[in-house]
Amino acid sequence: MRYRSILAAAALVLFVTSVPALAASPDAPAIDGRKLNLLWVLPFAGILLSIAVMPLTAPSFWHHHFGKVSAAWAALVIVPFALLHGVPTAVYEIIHLLLLDYIPFIVLLLALFTVTGGIHIKGNLHGSPSMNTALLAIGTVLAGWMGTTGASMLLIRTVIRANDDRRHKIHVFVFFIFLVSNIGGALTPLGDPPLFLGFLKGVDFFWTTSHLFTEMLVCVIVLLVLFFLLDSYWYRKEGHMKRDPTPESPVRIEGGVNIILLAAVVGAVLMSGTWKPGIHFDVYHVTLELQNVLRDLALIAICGVSLAITPRTLRTENGFSWAPMAEVAKLFAGIFITIAPAIAILKAGREGVLEPLVALVTDSGGQPNDIWYFWLTGILSSFLDNAPTYLVFFNLAGGDAPTLMTALASTLAAISCGAVFMGANSYIGNAPNFMVKAVVEESGIRMPSFFGYMVWSSIILLPLFVLITVIFFL
Template identity: 65%
Template sequence: MSFSRILRLVASAVGPGLIAALTISAPAQAAAAIEGKTLSILWVLPFAGILLSIALMPLFTPQFWHHHYGKVAGFWGLCIAVPFALQIGAIPTAHVLLEVALHEYIPFIILLFALFTVAGGVRITGNLHGSPSLNTALLLVGTVLASWMGTTGASMLLIRPLIRANDDRKHNVHVVIFFIFLVSNIGGALTPLGDPPLFLGFLKGVDFFWTTKALFMPTFLVTVVLLGVFYAVDSHYYKKEGIVAPDPTPDSAIGMEGGVNLILLGGVILAVLMSGTWKPGVELSIFGVGVELQNAARDLLLLAIAFASLKLTAQQTRSDNGFTWGPIVEVAKLFAGIFVTIIPAIAILRAGTDGALGGLVSLASNADGSPNNAMYFWLTGILSSFLDNAPTYLVFFNMASGDAQTLMGPLASTLLAISAGAVFMGANSYIGNAPNFMVKAIAEEMNVKMPSFFGYMVWSCGILLPCFVLVTLLFFLW
């Protein structure tokens, strides 16, 4: 698939509705155009529909899903767009969708596309044997890298080498699952570059290194526990392997191809930082929707970096890396539907106690009106498991105060709870954080039999939830 075709795919997927990683517009701006107080809980049904489709259709109708998942996502998106058009008019609805596309979905996909393309151009050559010690070490390296090159970048860089190291083993599904836990989610907790919710906090005024200091101990605790559990689980399966088939990728010396992409990855980081620090005060108008100059510049730079990666990386390197466009296309199509169907859900949440989910929102406050940090952690986390963690972070950020200085000061524990809930619990499902789906798709392309939507959640609930209970007891109840 050519670069120009990919650009057309990105540009045409304008069916969105969710705050994404790199906007500095008002939170849930598109959702705010819809009065959440007047929406019934029925408006959430299409969102539930697309989630159930993602969960069940690959299990019960795999062939249909494989060929038509984009149409399914489009159908659920229309279940929101058409009723809104009938209720508030076609032009206002089109304006809301365009606003979502320009402010949220397109920047979101462009960032993922750039990271996917650049990281996919780095090939770690050679192969090591996937022993428990090596696997644990690779997970640790990926966890550390995730906070500095983003969970998407770290995931795309290391998932293929990790799978190759274990492709001769009968039991390797758990390796990918723990990779999603640690590299695709929890490892991104220490800087705003690591995970979209934290970058949104940075753009709202949270100091860059506040995240590093505040989340270090919870992240360290969860990482150590998960690596310990993984080593025990992997050792158990490793001892059960017995005689295995010949290794399709025998052990050989480790090297690297496509090193120029590491420089380009630095360019991605600088482009993201630029959009959060450069404030020229210039706004472009596209069919009545304002786009701030720094955001437009960032997106153009990211596309240019992706184009440079494609031009500067040998095609053979990508081919040997098993690089295909399938995972990013799947993410783009499915998240387009998710972004549209989530508009009413975010609007209802933003209505607070006056919305259809008011009872849920009120749980986050104590009797005296002060924040209940444990509930902020769990509510943010549970919603981040299914609503995507970036918009959920912003909803609770604004519900708690909305002022970064207050949240870093007297309400620092509340901001910690919101941040940890959004980042950590994005690992609870395949749709909690964008890299989850991409890793799943890549693993399946490389013949790893990944569990279904609910099968994955059996792992996440059994392993992650006890860790989060421990985090609650140690950090949010005192």
């Protein structure tokens, strides 16, 4: 009954609001980023600080009220904006945000979370350094073809069980986020939302495979070698002092029908990017296209099928619950609303208050500066939604896919690598980061705090990205 209620509510929201918009009509009362100052970014900074600090300083309050905290920060954007810029503009921005960003984002996450939660990898692997490294490598490859969220949700519970006898295992999940939840997504447009937006803008499907493969391979090799050395150190230090509570046993997959449903999720996403019937309609100045409506309706239907045909015992054995999904949905609702002014300011380009920042991506001769495209796209993608950040810099580089794929291929590679790779710099850089954190903590393992995780990423990832800059973008 609970599953049916959740699906009914999701379907109702989807039906009433439709789904993703790709454009706004010319008469839309849209926000003008040129007229916004940096004070509008304060609520976004506030919600980030809340996510970073409150779980440490007020854990009980945060656990019970994080949704209210997220809503409060969102209200600090919506209410003043409605008073200063008018209710019609505020309503338009909320509807546009729901249709273009939030609902498609949550529906896709819900589909991947539900379907992978019905795939139970029976048996147990022993979390030795070689096994953990192999699991991370497999997850990294899968991420490019089923998305970073799909691969993360498919494998994270297996990795948790494999390491349930390890004392020192936080690094396993940190590197899991680095590789499976982020860097592995660079292989295809299905891997990460920024690349899928590029695909919708005309970038060839296999362009990312051929042009980002070497960059991704360097990152993967460096991180896997570093992980193996670090995991081997801790493994030897532990000295196998306690018996594995779930001893190694033959592995087999149950709930295999969900693998077919996972392929259906990938197919629905791919369909929306390749089938262009030219049928569209407007909802309060927001243009909706038929293929996108059908995609998200299909994803909702796939959720229903998965819940209906998967034995409840499989989800129980998987430790499946809706808590991680609810946490992500509530927190990212606030994040999406509070980042709207920041994205609008960035979209204003040289006419906005961040003009000095935007000017860095072009050199004195008017040519694109690949180093700054990589780092600015990456730094902003570490804290803002990496999909619209990708689009901002895609458009700053000209926005013409045929030119970007050829004459400016290195610039498009810099933008793509920045958006995908540097999503690993913080918990909110990419949605699966937070989902992995929530699932791991629900299993009783304490993950690093927001700033604690950034210590890991700063020490490990930033030098790696400097290396990538030297090799590929100088």
